[in-house]
Amino acid sequence: MEDGGYVGVSQPTDKKAIAELKGVSKRFGDVLAASDLNLSIGEGEFLSFLGPSGCGKTTALRMLAGFEAPTEGDVLLDGEVVNALDAHHRPVNMVFQQYALFPHMTVAQNIGYGLRQRRPRLPKTQIAEKVSKALDVVQLGGFEDRRTWEMSGGQQQRVALARAIINEPKLLLLDEPMAALDRKLRKEMQIELQDLQRQLGITFVLVTHDQEEALSMSDRICIMREGRIVQIGSPQELYDRPNSRYVADFVGTSNFFDGTVSDLSGELATVELDNGMSMQGTPGGDLTRGQDVSISVRPEQMKLHHQGDGIPVELHNRIFLGEHTEYLVNHETLGDFLVLSPRQSELAEGAFDVGDKATVSWEASAALILDRN
Incomplete structure (x- = not known):
């Protein structure tokens, strides 16, 4: 490494x-x-x-x-x-x-x-x-x-x-x-x-x-x-x-999606998630096809929208923390994960409430593919 x-x-x-x-x-x-x-x-x-x-x-x-x-x-x-x-x-x-x-x-x-x-x-x-x-x-x-x-x-x-x-x-x-x-x-x-x-x-x-x-x-x-x-x-x-x-989990907060590497062509790699979905991300080191990995996405790298491109989610919890708001969202396949929405972004996008339907998106470069151990 x-x-x-x-x-x-x-x-x-x-x-x-x-x-x-x-x-x-x-x-x-x-x-x-x-x-x-x-x-x-x-x-x-x-x-x-x-x-x-x-x-x-x-x-x-x-x-x-x-x-x-x-x-x-x-x-x-x-x-x-x-x-x-x-x-x-x-x-x-x-x-x-x-x-x-x-x-x-x-x-x-x-x-x-x-x-x-x-x-x-x-x-x-x-x-x-x-x-x-x-x-x-x-x-x-x-x-x-x-x-x-x-x-x-x-x-x-x-x-x-x-x-x-x-x-x-x-x-x-x-x-x-x-x-x-x-x-x-x-x-x-x-x-x-x-x-x-x-x-x-x-x-x-x-x-x-x-x-x-x-x-x-x-x-x-x-x-x-x-x-x-x-x-x-x-x-x-x-x-x-x-x-x-281990390091991503210990330093800061991250969302993890587990799977195995299915494709390594190009700058991005493709991971077949354990739940059957496919997700692309940036290799965080040397990877091999078939390797067990975790995709790490920091909550602040995720963007929450009332509608538009992204995966559909439902808001399960909302914690207002002043400079940003922390949302626990649920996707029917990915399960629960965290999204941090900056105060300025929320003012522009409009407020979200528990129970709202929304979409979440992130750049593939923000998804880091890491050794699962």
Whole structure:
């Protein structure tokens, strides 16, 4: 497969590699948690590991941090193999999901904790100066004497970030740091994290199962499944050119129509659907006649009409979401699928109601034919 990477292969980056995984696997007894990971993370990059629970993304992060040693392969930082190097000796810091702040310490003491462990010891005045600068970076100036348990979840996260960046790590690892925040605060913190990453120039590696979080923040996303890397690319590449049904289903929302390839002549391929219909689409990789595939069509690529060309459908559900309206429609053969209608399009076309008869159309180029696995 091309355009986006595949199992065991790293998507190249034009930046200097600050961290690398080379043929890395990790076993916990009989469980293979990570398998043949090959990845190059560029200097100053914001990369996310994205996948469901148990896919190996946190294991990969912990091997970069030094909390786990690979069973096979090498972990490199700045070109040096660090398999045997303890976590506290690596130029890496980590922000945990629960932040791991010390409740008996003030904010300043929490942030300066790592500096106080350095040998030889830094002067207290130098530590205080660095703590003050770190607080300014995360917009918590004046909170030095607060206790962490007196602060909101968003403020605690900023304290954890300040504690991580004060040591000026080459690599900052983030293990689902926004999972405990409410939706509005999570959005705000996503923007702040991006601004902070650009300001500091530190390489960020985020682990998340939240596709929206990964899409909105990352330079590149590493999609994982059952311990393997299945595709690496920019958010737009993964959304527009997924290399399998799994990736298309995990990144964004899509409608799927299953079938087998019947014709490969020309730029478009023809698929005989399992329900007996034929449908044309654009190959999303190398295909063979008779191959089991899924046709993926994004809901926003579909157009809803009161009448005209298209397949006849009946509207079963309508959800108004402000900038667009989501419709669940039903076709007698294709079954139920989703259509997103932009607000501007609806104003021009006229409103639709549940129970209405309508037609749905889409361009063949919007139908991506993908490996079904």
